[in-house]
Amino acid sequence: MSSPSKAHTYEPVIDKARHSVVQISIQGIQKRYGNFLALDDVFIDVQRGEFLTLLGPSGSGKTTLLMILAGFSTPTAGRLTWEGRDFTQRPAEKRNFGMVFQGYALFPHMSVAENVAFPLRIRGVPVASRSQRVRQMLETVGLSEHAHKKPHTLSGGQQQRVALARALVFEPEMLLLDEPFSALDKNLRSQLQDEMKRIHKETGTTFVFVTHDQSEALALSSRIAIFNQGRLAQLDTPERLYNHPHNRFIAEFLGRMNLLPLTHLRRSGQRVSGHFEDTILTATNLRHIPHNNLILGIRPEQLRITLNYKEATDESTNCLAVTLQERTYQGHSMDLTLATSKGHVLTTSIPNTHPVASATPGSPLWLYWPIDVGIIIEA
Ligand SMILES: Nc1ncnc2c1ncn2[C@@H]1O[C@H](COP(=O)(O)OP(=O)(O)OP(=O)(O)O)[C@@H](O)[C@H]1O
Numbered sequence: 001m002s003s004p005s006k007a008h009t010y011e012p013v014i015d016k017a018r019h020s021v022v023q024i025s026i027q028g029i030q031k032r033y034g035n036f037l038a039l040d041d042v043f044i045d046v047q048r049g050e051f052l053t054l055l056g057p058s059g060s061g062k063t064t065l066l067m068i069l070a071g072f073s074t075p076t077a078g079r080l081t082w083e084g085r086d087f088t089q090r091p092a093e094k095r096n097f098g099m100v101f102q103g104y105a106l107f108p109h110m111s112v113a114e115n116v117a118f119p120l121r122i123r124g125v126p127v128a129s130r131s132q133r134v135r136q137m138l139e140t141v142g143l144s145e146h147a148h149k150k151p152h153t154l155s156g157g158q159q160q161r162v163a164l165a166r167a168l169v170f171e172p173e174m175l176l177l178d179e180p181f182s183a184l185d186k187n188l189r190s191q192l193q194d195e196m197k198r199i200h201k202e203t204g205t206t207f208v209f210v211t212h213d214q215s216e217a218l219a220l221s222s223r224i225a226i227f228n229q230g231r232l233a234q235l236d237t238p239e240r241l242y243n244h245p246h247n248r249f250i251a252e253f254l255g256r257m258n259l260l261p262l263t264h265l266r267r268s269g270q271r272v273s274g275h276f277e278d279t280i281l282t283a284t285n286l287r288h289i290p291h292n293n294l295i296l297g298i299r300p301e302q303l304r305i306t307l308n309y310k311e312a313t314d315e316s317t318n319c320l321a322v323t324l325q326e327r328t329y330q331g332h333s334m335d336l337t338l339a340t341s342k343g344h345v346l347t348t349s350i351p352n353t354h355p356v357a358s359a360t361p362g363s364p365l366w367l368y369w370p371i372d373v374g375i376i377i378e379a
Protein backbone atom coordinates (compact mmCIF):
# COMPACT_ATOMS: atom_id res chain seq x y z
CA MET A 1 0.00 0.00 0.00
CA SER A 2 2.79 2.39 0.77
CA SER A 3 4.53 2.48 -2.61
CA PRO A 4 1.79 4.09 -4.79
CA SER A 5 1.28 6.93 -2.33
CA LYS A 6 5.03 7.36 -2.01
CA ALA A 7 5.34 7.61 -5.80
CA HIS A 8 2.56 10.13 -5.74
CA THR A 9 4.26 12.50 -3.33
CA TYR A 10 7.75 11.92 -4.68
CA GLU A 11 7.26 13.24 -8.22
CA PRO A 12 6.69 16.93 -7.46
CA VAL A 13 9.73 16.91 -5.19
CA ILE A 14 11.99 15.86 -8.11
CA ASP A 15 10.39 18.48 -10.32
CA LYS A 16 10.95 21.20 -7.75
CA ALA A 17 14.59 20.24 -7.34
CA ARG A 18 15.17 20.29 -11.10
CA HIS A 19 13.73 23.77 -11.40
CA SER A 20 15.61 25.17 -8.46
CA VAL A 21 19.05 24.68 -10.06
CA VAL A 22 20.49 28.01 -11.10
CA GLN A 23 21.89 27.69 -14.62
CA ILE A 24 22.81 31.29 -15.40
CA SER A 25 23.22 33.97 -12.81
CA ILE A 26 22.93 37.52 -14.13
CA GLN A 27 24.74 39.63 -11.56
CA GLY A 28 24.43 43.39 -11.61
CA ILE A 29 24.53 43.67 -15.39
CA GLN A 30 24.79 47.18 -16.77
CA LYS A 31 24.93 48.35 -20.40
CA ARG A 32 25.84 51.94 -21.04
CA TYR A 33 25.82 53.74 -24.41
CA GLY A 34 27.54 57.07 -23.73
CA ASN A 35 25.47 58.66 -20.98
CA PHE A 36 22.49 56.43 -21.65
CA LEU A 37 21.87 53.38 -19.46
CA ALA A 38 20.17 50.70 -21.56
CA LEU A 39 20.45 48.25 -18.64
CA ASP A 40 20.94 49.22 -15.04
CA ASP A 41 22.02 46.79 -12.32
CA VAL A 42 20.01 43.75 -13.41
CA PHE A 43 20.07 40.62 -11.23
CA ILE A 44 18.29 37.43 -12.37
CA ASP A 45 18.95 33.79 -11.59
CA VAL A 46 17.82 31.76 -14.60
CA GLN A 47 16.80 28.30 -13.43
CA ARG A 48 17.51 25.18 -15.45
CA GLY A 49 14.54 24.11 -17.58
CA GLU A 50 12.44 27.17 -16.89
CA PHE A 51 10.57 29.28 -19.44
CA LEU A 52 11.67 32.77 -18.51
CA THR A 53 10.11 35.68 -20.36
CA LEU A 54 11.60 39.17 -20.57
CA LEU A 55 8.65 41.53 -20.93
CA GLY A 56 8.51 45.30 -21.11
CA PRO A 57 7.73 48.33 -23.26
CA SER A 58 9.71 49.17 -26.37
CA GLY A 59 13.21 50.34 -25.47
CA SER A 60 13.17 48.85 -21.96
CA GLY A 61 16.33 46.77 -22.57
CA LYS A 62 14.99 43.28 -23.37
CA THR A 63 16.99 42.72 -26.57
CA THR A 64 20.07 44.29 -24.96
CA LEU A 65 19.97 41.69 -22.18
CA LEU A 66 19.39 38.83 -24.63
CA MET A 67 22.37 39.98 -26.73
CA ILE A 68 24.54 40.02 -23.60
CA LEU A 69 23.37 36.48 -22.71
CA ALA A 70 24.13 35.35 -26.25
CA GLY A 71 27.60 36.91 -26.17
CA PHE A 72 26.97 39.37 -29.04
CA SER A 73 27.30 42.33 -26.70
CA THR A 74 29.56 42.94 -23.68
CA PRO A 75 28.14 44.48 -20.50
CA THR A 76 29.78 47.66 -19.16
CA ALA A 77 29.49 46.34 -15.59
CA GLY A 78 28.39 43.18 -13.81
CA ARG A 79 28.99 39.55 -14.65
CA LEU A 80 27.35 36.34 -15.84
CA THR A 81 27.97 32.95 -14.29
CA TRP A 82 27.19 29.55 -15.78
CA GLU A 83 26.55 26.98 -13.07
CA GLY A 84 28.67 29.08 -10.75
CA ARG A 85 31.56 29.87 -13.14
CA ASP A 86 32.14 33.27 -14.71
CA PHE A 87 31.47 33.30 -18.47
CA THR A 88 31.03 37.05 -19.06
CA GLN A 89 33.86 37.13 -21.61
CA ARG A 90 33.17 33.76 -23.27
CA PRO A 91 32.66 34.29 -27.04
CA ALA A 92 29.22 33.65 -28.52
CA GLU A 93 30.28 30.56 -30.50
CA LYS A 94 31.52 28.90 -27.32
CA ARG A 95 28.25 29.37 -25.41
CA ASN A 96 26.29 26.66 -27.24
CA PHE A 97 23.00 28.57 -27.11
CA GLY A 98 20.25 28.31 -29.73
CA MET A 99 18.79 31.59 -30.99
CA VAL A 100 15.60 32.57 -32.79
CA PHE A 101 15.07 36.16 -33.86
CA GLN A 102 12.20 38.24 -35.13
CA GLY A 103 13.17 37.82 -38.80
CA TYR A 104 13.47 34.19 -39.79
CA ALA A 105 17.08 34.52 -41.01
CA LEU A 106 16.97 31.19 -42.85
CA PHE A 107 19.52 30.43 -45.59
CA PRO A 108 17.47 31.04 -48.76
CA HIS A 109 19.51 28.74 -51.04
CA MET A 110 19.24 25.76 -48.67
CA SER A 111 16.24 23.46 -48.29
CA VAL A 112 14.36 23.23 -44.99
CA ALA A 113 16.28 20.05 -44.08
CA GLU A 114 19.64 21.64 -44.99
CA ASN A 115 18.82 24.69 -42.88
CA VAL A 116 18.05 22.49 -39.88
CA ALA A 117 21.14 20.36 -40.53
CA PHE A 118 23.44 23.39 -40.67
CA PRO A 119 24.29 23.67 -36.93
CA LEU A 120 25.07 19.93 -36.89
CA ARG A 121 27.27 20.23 -39.98
CA ILE A 122 29.40 23.00 -38.50
CA ARG A 123 29.76 20.91 -35.33
CA GLY A 124 31.04 17.98 -37.38
CA VAL A 125 28.17 15.60 -36.61
CA PRO A 126 28.45 12.58 -38.97
CA VAL A 127 25.99 12.45 -41.89
CA ALA A 128 24.00 9.42 -40.68
CA SER A 129 23.16 10.78 -37.23
CA ARG A 130 22.76 14.25 -38.73
CA SER A 131 19.91 13.19 -41.00
CA GLN A 132 18.28 11.21 -38.21
CA ARG A 133 18.33 14.24 -35.88
CA VAL A 134 16.99 16.52 -38.63
CA ARG A 135 14.15 14.08 -39.32
CA GLN A 136 13.23 13.95 -35.64
CA MET A 137 13.39 17.71 -35.25
CA LEU A 138 11.23 18.34 -38.33
CA GLU A 139 8.71 15.92 -36.90
CA THR A 140 8.72 17.79 -33.58
CA VAL A 141 7.87 21.07 -35.32
CA GLY A 142 5.40 19.41 -37.72
CA LEU A 143 7.31 20.06 -40.96
CA SER A 144 8.29 16.56 -42.11
CA GLU A 145 6.44 16.96 -45.39
CA HIS A 146 8.25 20.21 -46.20
CA ALA A 147 11.83 18.97 -45.73
CA HIS A 148 12.86 19.49 -49.36
CA LYS A 149 11.24 22.88 -49.93
CA LYS A 150 13.10 26.18 -50.08
CA PRO A 151 12.24 28.64 -47.27
CA HIS A 152 10.58 31.22 -49.58
CA THR A 153 7.90 28.68 -50.53
CA LEU A 154 6.79 28.36 -46.88
CA SER A 155 4.34 30.49 -44.89
CA GLY A 156 5.60 32.83 -42.18
CA GLY A 157 4.58 30.42 -39.43
CA GLN A 158 6.30 27.51 -41.18
CA GLN A 159 9.49 29.53 -41.65
CA GLN A 160 9.49 30.44 -37.98
CA ARG A 161 9.14 26.73 -37.12
CA VAL A 162 12.18 25.97 -39.30
CA ALA A 163 14.09 28.62 -37.35
CA LEU A 164 12.94 26.97 -34.10
CA ALA A 165 14.01 23.53 -35.34
CA ARG A 166 17.41 24.86 -36.42
CA ALA A 167 17.93 26.47 -33.01
CA LEU A 168 17.03 23.29 -31.12
CA VAL A 169 18.54 20.54 -33.29
CA PHE A 170 21.98 20.62 -31.67
CA GLU A 171 20.43 20.32 -28.20
CA PRO A 172 21.59 23.72 -26.97
CA GLU A 173 22.13 24.42 -23.29
CA MET A 174 19.65 27.27 -23.60
CA LEU A 175 17.32 28.73 -26.22
CA LEU A 176 17.17 32.52 -26.61
CA LEU A 177 14.17 33.89 -28.51
CA ASP A 178 13.63 37.54 -29.44
CA GLU A 179 10.01 38.26 -30.42
CA PRO A 180 9.88 35.22 -32.70
CA PHE A 181 6.15 35.59 -33.46
CA SER A 182 5.79 39.32 -33.89
CA ALA A 183 5.43 39.15 -37.68
CA LEU A 184 2.65 36.56 -37.53
CA ASP A 185 -1.13 37.01 -37.42
CA LYS A 186 -3.08 36.30 -34.23
CA ASN A 187 -4.25 32.75 -35.03
CA LEU A 188 -0.87 31.55 -36.22
CA ARG A 189 0.71 33.17 -33.23
CA SER A 190 -1.45 31.33 -30.73
CA GLN A 191 -0.91 28.06 -32.62
CA LEU A 192 2.87 28.54 -32.41
CA GLN A 193 2.59 29.49 -28.74
CA ASP A 194 0.98 26.12 -28.04
CA GLU A 195 3.76 24.39 -29.97
CA MET A 196 6.48 26.29 -28.15
CA LYS A 197 4.96 25.21 -24.85
CA ARG A 198 4.93 21.59 -25.98
CA ILE A 199 8.49 21.73 -27.37
CA HIS A 200 9.74 23.36 -24.17
CA LYS A 201 8.19 20.55 -22.16
CA GLU A 202 9.48 17.81 -24.48
CA THR A 203 13.06 19.05 -24.71
CA GLY A 204 13.47 20.33 -21.14
CA THR A 205 15.69 23.12 -22.55
CA THR A 206 15.83 26.45 -20.71
CA PHE A 207 14.00 29.10 -22.74
CA VAL A 208 14.66 32.83 -22.39
CA PHE A 209 11.99 34.52 -24.43
CA VAL A 210 11.58 38.22 -25.25
CA THR A 211 8.19 39.72 -26.01
CA HIS A 212 6.20 42.87 -25.44
CA ASP A 213 2.94 40.97 -25.72
CA GLN A 214 1.46 40.60 -22.22
CA SER A 215 -0.94 37.76 -22.97
CA GLU A 216 1.81 35.80 -24.73
CA ALA A 217 3.98 36.18 -21.63
CA LEU A 218 1.18 35.13 -19.27
CA ALA A 219 0.31 32.09 -21.37
CA LEU A 220 3.82 30.70 -21.86
CA SER A 221 6.10 31.54 -18.97
CA SER A 222 7.09 29.84 -15.77
CA ARG A 223 8.38 33.25 -14.68
CA ILE A 224 8.26 36.74 -16.17
CA ALA A 225 10.86 39.47 -15.70
CA ILE A 226 9.26 42.86 -16.34
CA PHE A 227 11.60 45.61 -17.49
CA ASN A 228 11.05 49.33 -17.38
CA GLN A 229 13.67 51.80 -18.65
CA GLY A 230 16.55 49.36 -18.33
CA ARG A 231 15.66 48.20 -14.84
CA LEU A 232 14.12 44.96 -13.66
CA ALA A 233 10.78 46.07 -12.22
CA GLN A 234 9.53 42.69 -10.94
CA LEU A 235 10.40 39.03 -11.46
CA ASP A 236 7.72 36.53 -10.56
CA THR A 237 5.31 33.84 -11.76
CA PRO A 238 2.53 35.05 -14.08
CA GLU A 239 -0.07 34.53 -11.33
CA ARG A 240 1.86 36.51 -8.74
CA LEU A 241 2.58 39.35 -11.14
CA TYR A 242 -1.06 39.58 -12.12
CA ASN A 243 -2.45 39.28 -8.59
CA HIS A 244 0.30 41.00 -6.60
CA PRO A 245 1.97 43.67 -8.73
CA HIS A 246 4.55 45.56 -6.69
CA ASN A 247 3.83 48.95 -8.16
CA ARG A 248 1.62 50.94 -10.44
CA PHE A 249 3.75 50.36 -13.53
CA ILE A 250 3.39 46.56 -13.25
CA ALA A 251 -0.30 46.79 -12.37
CA GLU A 252 -1.05 48.84 -15.46
CA PHE A 253 1.35 47.07 -17.78
CA LEU A 254 0.08 43.54 -17.17
CA GLY A 255 -3.62 43.30 -18.00
CA ARG A 256 -6.21 45.99 -17.34
CA MET A 257 -6.53 47.49 -13.89
CA ASN A 258 -8.87 50.08 -12.36
CA LEU A 259 -6.89 52.37 -10.08
CA LEU A 260 -8.61 54.19 -7.22
CA PRO A 261 -6.43 56.56 -5.17
CA LEU A 262 -7.15 56.42 -1.42
CA THR A 263 -6.49 59.24 1.06
CA HIS A 264 -7.05 59.68 4.85
CA LEU A 265 -6.05 56.07 5.46
CA ARG A 266 -7.14 54.10 8.50
CA ARG A 267 -5.54 50.76 9.28
CA SER A 268 -6.99 47.98 11.35
CA GLY A 269 -5.08 44.71 11.37
CA GLN A 270 -4.62 43.70 7.76
CA ARG A 271 -7.36 46.01 6.58
CA VAL A 272 -6.89 49.46 5.25
CA SER A 273 -9.68 51.94 4.55
CA GLY A 274 -9.48 55.27 2.84
CA HIS A 275 -11.46 58.02 1.16
CA PHE A 276 -12.11 57.78 -2.53
CA GLU A 277 -14.16 60.80 -3.61
CA ASP A 278 -17.25 60.76 -1.30
CA THR A 279 -16.97 57.09 -0.39
CA ILE A 280 -14.90 55.01 2.00
CA LEU A 281 -13.34 51.93 0.41
CA THR A 282 -11.66 49.04 2.22
CA ALA A 283 -9.03 46.51 1.12
CA THR A 284 -6.67 43.98 2.59
CA ASN A 285 -3.12 45.28 2.80
CA LEU A 286 -1.20 42.03 2.74
CA ARG A 287 2.12 43.66 1.95
CA HIS A 288 1.75 46.28 4.71
CA ILE A 289 2.78 49.20 2.54
CA PRO A 290 3.53 51.93 5.07
CA HIS A 291 2.80 54.95 2.83
CA ASN A 292 0.07 57.49 3.49
CA ASN A 293 -1.21 57.55 -0.05
CA LEU A 294 -2.16 54.26 -1.60
CA ILE A 295 -3.94 53.11 -4.71
CA LEU A 296 -6.61 50.46 -4.61
CA GLY A 297 -6.34 48.38 -7.79
CA ILE A 298 -9.19 46.20 -9.02
CA ARG A 299 -9.16 44.07 -12.15
CA PRO A 300 -12.22 44.59 -14.41
CA GLU A 301 -13.23 40.94 -13.95
CA GLN A 302 -13.36 41.40 -10.16
CA LEU A 303 -16.02 44.12 -10.36
CA ARG A 304 -19.71 43.31 -10.18
CA ILE A 305 -22.38 45.67 -11.42
CA THR A 306 -26.08 46.13 -10.74
CA LEU A 307 -29.00 48.48 -11.35
CA ASN A 308 -30.21 47.80 -7.82
CA TYR A 309 -28.52 49.51 -4.83
CA LYS A 310 -29.74 46.83 -2.38
CA GLU A 311 -27.85 44.14 -4.25
CA ALA A 312 -24.61 46.07 -3.93
CA THR A 313 -24.60 46.84 -0.23
CA ASP A 314 -23.20 44.36 2.20
CA GLU A 315 -20.74 44.65 5.07
CA SER A 316 -18.02 42.77 3.22
CA THR A 317 -18.21 44.67 -0.04
CA ASN A 318 -17.16 48.03 -1.37
CA CYS A 319 -19.79 49.94 -3.29
CA LEU A 320 -19.46 52.80 -5.74
CA ALA A 321 -22.11 54.86 -7.57
CA VAL A 322 -21.31 55.27 -11.26
CA THR A 323 -23.00 56.18 -14.52
CA LEU A 324 -22.70 54.20 -17.71
CA GLN A 325 -20.71 56.05 -20.33
CA GLU A 326 -20.21 53.53 -23.08
CA ARG A 327 -20.92 49.92 -24.00
CA THR A 328 -18.65 48.10 -26.44
CA TYR A 329 -19.96 44.90 -27.96
CA GLN A 330 -17.30 42.14 -27.89
CA GLY A 331 -19.27 39.16 -29.21
CA HIS A 332 -19.34 36.92 -26.16
CA SER A 333 -19.30 39.86 -23.75
CA MET A 334 -19.80 43.59 -23.40
CA ASP A 335 -17.14 46.03 -22.20
CA LEU A 336 -18.51 48.86 -20.05
CA THR A 337 -16.94 52.26 -19.49
CA LEU A 338 -18.23 53.85 -16.29
CA ALA A 339 -17.63 57.15 -14.54
CA THR A 340 -18.03 58.31 -10.94
CA SER A 341 -19.78 61.63 -10.17
CA LYS A 342 -16.34 63.32 -10.17
CA GLY A 343 -15.40 61.85 -13.53
CA HIS A 344 -13.07 58.99 -12.50
CA VAL A 345 -13.31 56.35 -15.24
CA LEU A 346 -13.53 52.59 -14.56
CA THR A 347 -13.95 49.65 -16.88
CA THR A 348 -15.50 46.24 -16.51
CA SER A 349 -16.87 43.49 -18.69
CA ILE A 350 -20.18 41.60 -18.44
CA PRO A 351 -21.84 38.71 -20.31
CA ASN A 352 -24.36 39.84 -22.93
CA THR A 353 -27.09 38.14 -20.90
CA HIS A 354 -26.42 40.36 -17.84
CA PRO A 355 -29.34 42.70 -16.90
CA VAL A 356 -27.03 45.73 -17.27
CA ALA A 357 -26.21 44.79 -20.90
CA SER A 358 -29.35 46.59 -22.08
CA ALA A 359 -28.83 49.74 -19.95
CA THR A 360 -28.46 52.94 -21.96
CA PRO A 361 -25.57 55.41 -21.59
CA GLY A 362 -26.26 57.82 -18.72
CA SER A 363 -27.94 55.11 -16.58
CA PRO A 364 -27.03 55.20 -12.87
CA LEU A 365 -25.45 51.91 -11.78
CA TRP A 366 -23.74 50.42 -8.73
CA LEU A 367 -20.34 48.79 -8.81
CA TYR A 368 -19.43 46.50 -5.94
CA TRP A 369 -16.71 44.02 -5.03
CA PRO A 370 -15.60 42.00 -2.00
CA ILE A 371 -13.05 43.89 0.11
CA ASP A 372 -10.53 41.08 -0.09
CA VAL A 373 -10.12 41.15 -3.89
CA GLY A 374 -8.60 44.60 -4.30
CA ILE A 375 -4.85 45.08 -4.55
CA ILE A 376 -3.03 47.75 -2.58
CA ILE A 377 -0.33 49.51 -4.60
CA GLU A 378 2.10 52.29 -3.72
CA ALA A 379 0.89 55.60 -5.10
N1 LIG B 1 23.98 50.28 -30.20
C1 LIG B 1 23.25 51.13 -29.49
N2 LIG B 1 23.64 52.42 -29.30
C2 LIG B 1 22.91 53.27 -28.59
N3 LIG B 1 21.73 52.95 -27.97
C3 LIG B 1 21.29 51.71 -28.12
C4 LIG B 1 22.02 50.72 -28.87
N4 LIG B 1 21.32 49.55 -28.82
C5 LIG B 1 20.24 49.80 -28.07
N5 LIG B 1 20.20 51.08 -27.65
C6 LIG B 1 19.16 51.71 -26.82
O1 LIG B 1 18.97 50.92 -25.66
C7 LIG B 1 17.60 50.91 -25.27
C8 LIG B 1 17.14 49.48 -25.11
O2 LIG B 1 17.09 48.86 -26.39
P1 LIG B 1 16.54 47.39 -26.61
O3 LIG B 1 16.74 47.06 -28.04
O4 LIG B 1 17.18 46.51 -25.61
O5 LIG B 1 14.99 47.56 -26.27
P2 LIG B 1 13.84 46.47 -26.31
O6 LIG B 1 13.30 46.39 -24.92
O7 LIG B 1 14.32 45.23 -26.94
O8 LIG B 1 12.75 47.21 -27.20
P3 LIG B 1 11.76 46.63 -28.37
O9 LIG B 1 10.56 46.07 -27.64
O10 LIG B 1 11.41 47.86 -29.13
O11 LIG B 1 12.50 45.63 -29.17
C9 LIG B 1 16.86 51.67 -26.34
O12 LIG B 1 16.58 52.96 -25.87
C10 LIG B 1 17.82 51.70 -27.51
O13 LIG B 1 17.64 52.86 -28.29
Ligand SMILES: [Mg+2]
Binding pocket: 062, 063, 064
Ligand atom coordinates in the same frame (compact mmCIF):
# COMPACT_ATOMS: atom_id res chain seq x y z
MG1 LIG C 1 13.85 44.25 -28.75
